[in-house]
Amino acid sequence: MRVLVCVKRVPAVAGLITLTEDERAIDTKYVGFQVGPHEECAVEEAVRLVEAHGGESVVLTLGPAEALEQLREAMSIGANRAIHLVTDGADWDAESTAGAIVGAIRADEAANGPFDVVLVGNEAADSGGYQVGVRIARALGRPAVTGIKGLSVADGTARAEQEAASGRNVFEVKLPAVVAVLEGINLPRYPSVPGRLRAKSKPVASSSPDRPAQRLEMRRLVVPATEAKQAQVLGRGAEAAQAVVELLSSVGVL
Amino acid sequence: MATVLVLVTTADGAADKVALQALALGRQLADGGAVHALVIGDAAAAAELGAWGASSVHLAQHPQLDAPAPDAAARILDDLAGSLGATFVVGPGTEEGNTVLARAAARAGLPFAANCSAVTPGSPVTVTRSRWGGSLLEEAAIHADRVILTAAAHVFEAVDTGGSADVAAFTPALDDADLAVRVVGRVPAPSGGVSLSDAKVVVSGGRGAGSADGFGPVVELAGLLGAAVGCSRAVTIAGWRPHTEQVGQTGTKIAPELYIAAGVSGATQHLAGCKGAKRILAINKDPEAPIMTAADYAVIGDMAEVLPAISAAIRRARGA
Ligand SMILES: Cc1cc2nc3c(=O)[nH]c(=O)nc-3n(C[C@H](O)[C@H](O)[C@H](O)COP(=O)(O)OP(=O)(O)OC[C@H]3O[C@@H](n4cnc5c(N)ncnc54)[C@H](O)[C@@H]3O)c2cc1C
Ligand SMILES: Nc1ncnc2c1ncn2[C@@H]1O[C@H](COP(=O)(O)O)[C@@H](O)[C@H]1O
Numbered sequence: 001m002r003v004l005v006c007v008k009r010v011p012a013v014a015g016l017i018t019l020t021e022d023e024r025a026i027d028t029k030y031v032g033f034q035v036g037p038h039e040e041c042a043v044e045e046a047v048r049l050v051e052a053h054g055g056e057s058v059v060l061t062l063g064p065a066e067a068l069e070q071l072r073e074a075m076s077i078g079a080n081r082a083i084h085l086v087t088d089g090a091d092w093d094a095e096s097t098a099g100a101i102v103g104a105i106r107a108d109e110a111a112n113g114p115f116d117v118v119l120v121g122n123e124a125a126d127s128g129g130y131q132v133g134v135r136i137a138r139a140l141g142r143p144a145v146t147g148i149k150g151l152s153v154a155d156g157t158a159r160a161e162q163e164a165a166s167g168r169n170v171f172e173v174k175l176p177a178v179v180a181v182l183e184g185i186n187l188p189r190y191p192s193v194p195g196r197l198r199a200k201s202k203p204v205a206s207s208s209p210d211r212p213a214q215r216l217e218m219r220r221l222v223v224p225a226t227e228a229k230q231a232q233v234l235g236r237g238a239e240a241a242q243a244v245v246e247l248l249s250s251v252g253v254l
Numbered sequence: 255m256a257t258v259l260v261l262v263t264t265a266d267g268a269a270d271k272v273a274l275q276a277l278a279l280g281r282q283l284a285d286g287g288a289v290h291a292l293v294i295g296d297a298a299a300a301a302e303l304g305a306w307g308a309s310s311v312h313l314a315q316h317p318q319l320d321a322p323a324p325d326a327a328a329r330i331l332d333d334l335a336g337s338l339g340a341t342f343v344v345g346p347g348t349e350e351g352n353t354v355l356a357r358a359a360a361r362a363g364l365p366f367a368a369n370c371s372a373v374t375p376g377s378p379v380t381v382t383r384s385r386w387g388g389s390l391l392e393e394a395a396i397h398a399d400r401v402i403l404t405a406a407a408h409v410f411e412a413v414d415t416g417g418s419a420d421v422a423a424f425t426p427a428l429d430d431a432d433l434a435v436r437v438v439g440r441v442p443a444p445s446g447g448v449s450l451s452d453a454k455v456v457v458s459g460g461r462g463a464g465s466a467d468g469f470g471p472v473v474e475l476a477g478l479l480g481a482a483v484g485c486s487r488a489v490t491i492a493g494w495r496p497h498t499e500q501v502g503q504t505g506t507k508i509a510p511e512l513y514i515a516a517g518v519s520g521a522t523q524h525l526a527g528c529k530g531a532k533r534i535l536a537i538n539k540d541p542e543a544p545i546m547t548a549a550d551y552a553v554i555g556d557m558a559e560v561l562p563a564i565s566a567a568i569r570r571a572r573g574a
Pocket of ligand 1: 036522
């Protein structure tokens with residue numbers, strides 16, 4: 001079985017977000033980078049599929065030269081090799097991202113045969129486009145399932161589960177297929193030290209696709225105004241318990 | 255004036271709340287023009303939509319559409335948008351809405367803007383849309399003759415206009431390929447427990463719980479209050495609690511009367527999931543933790559001492 005997993009390098013913001021002066025990016029002077037939670041799980045799922053069925057998993061990113069870090073990270077938990085579509089760091093909209101990924105898939109498949117499963121995150125952690133997976137599927141004429149929290153593959157069919165009101169919906173689609181996953185589908189492993197060492201010598205194929213005109217053209221980022229609150233301190237330590245009970249009863253939850 | 259088509263998703267005979275909000279956005283964009291609503295399968299829900307601002311309602315009925323089939327929905331939406339000459343195609347910013355509108359855009363070869371909180375007509379149309387689960391906004395221009403987007407949840411107010419609209423039922427053209435992705439079964443939810451997304455009170459623990467065992471006092475207090483248990487991502491990736499309890503951007507979005515967050519720092523992605531809470535009580539040993547500027551009330555201290563003391567005080571209050 002051949003599995004492709006697509007990841008996006010994003011800033012590891014946690015607290016207050018500050019923007020660059022041109023207001024077109026997050027100021028990352030003091031923050032690191034990572035792939036989003038959905039994609040961490042997608043990588044884990046790719047590695048598990050190959051552990052269960054044999055074959056190879058390939059990790060792909062479209063991003064700046066530094067995104068090699070995220071590819072190595074994925075290879076350190078088990079992805080076999082990587083495809084790096086190198087950009088100059090400019091923002092790519094989801095439609096052009098999908099287009100470049102489709103080009104890379106076609107090229108790899110021409111040499112190595114089809115990817116049985118293409119895994120993506122349900123939505124990118126930063127831009128939340130909700131569409132790269134279904135665009136890839138449409139271009140390749142494959143089925144896509146989205147919002148997936150459970151996946152198993154047997155006899156050329158994927159069984160995929162999606163959370164719905166009071167239960168889960170089950171889809172069954174023929175492979176090859178595109179699966180957009182959500183965090184919670186699995187608990188990703190941490191890379192081991194030998195895993196990190198092995199990742200350093202795994203192959204990375206790089207190319208630089210052209211960035212087409214952006215039809216969803218990001219112009220400016222804005223940090224939304226939130227009402228700046230300052231919590232009323234009810235007390236310190238165990239002594240505060242009585243004040244908390246009074247609060248609970250005054251808001252009617254006791 | 256513009257021609258607008260709105261996908262109204264439904265459940266059990268009623269339109270989804272966010273879909274009615276999308277209809278309100280559609281009405282605003284139409285600016286006196288036609289507001290077409292598309293409903294798939296659900297005749298009861300279709301009948302109500304005139305009151306929520308639709309000027310005409312299209313009800314797609316097909317024997318194969320008894321179970322959700324997102325590509326079929328996208329095909330019907332795209333075909334209808336074409337025959338109406340719609341300049342805006344709008345849907346709800348929910349999982350279902352986003353996947354169907356994304357698929358419709360992919361079919362049509364057009365851009366798609368998910369989770370928009372403002373839309374300004376013009377050439378090009380500009381939108382404000384959510385990034386980072388709403389912690390950041392993006393202003394973007396959409397370069398396309400037909401603008402396909404979803405309305406961010408709980409931004410637009412559904413308006414009961416008291417109007418009425420004819421419902422035109424039709425049988426859409428569908429191929430096997432449109433039905434390749436279709437729900438073929440259901441796994442029922444495990445029964446018991448309080449549902450996190452609907453809970454009136456949620457008690458969460460973060461990394462400050464220290465271990466899986468450190469959740470004992472969180473679970474105890476939740477039990478006393480009939481509350482749901484929540485947690486932060488630091489907790490789920492450590493394997494202390496299941497992901498179904500995670501609150502936040504990539505977890506569950508909650509809107510309780512009271513949210514008690516113990517040992518949670520208040521990262522933007524966590525706040526993205528609990529900003530719908532009416533009141534937040536933070537329990538944290540760090541008075542400078544970011545959650546202090548999102549919370550209404552705070553107790554400064556070690557959660558391993560504070561939570562059991564609160565539970566004991568509740569028992570005392572009830573015993574008296
Ligand atoms: C794309 C993306 C999506 C994400 N989605 C989510 C999400 O859905 N939900 C989520 O929660 N996070 C999410 N995160 C992660 C988020 O950025 C934070 O890493 C995470 O919320 C931190 O969890 P925490 O507050 O429990 O841990 P920490 O940030 O480590 O905070 C622990 C807090 O506990 C306090 N503390 C320590 N010991 C005690 C004690 N004994 N008593 C009282 N207080 C104590 C500390 O003062 C501190 O404030 C996401 C991140 C990314 C990049
Ligand atoms: N630049 C990128 N490189 C590789 N994969 C990407 C990129 N952008 C998006 N993806 C994949 O597509 C998913 C959905 O992205 P989006 O549709 O933009 O929200 C992400 O979770 C990734 O798996």
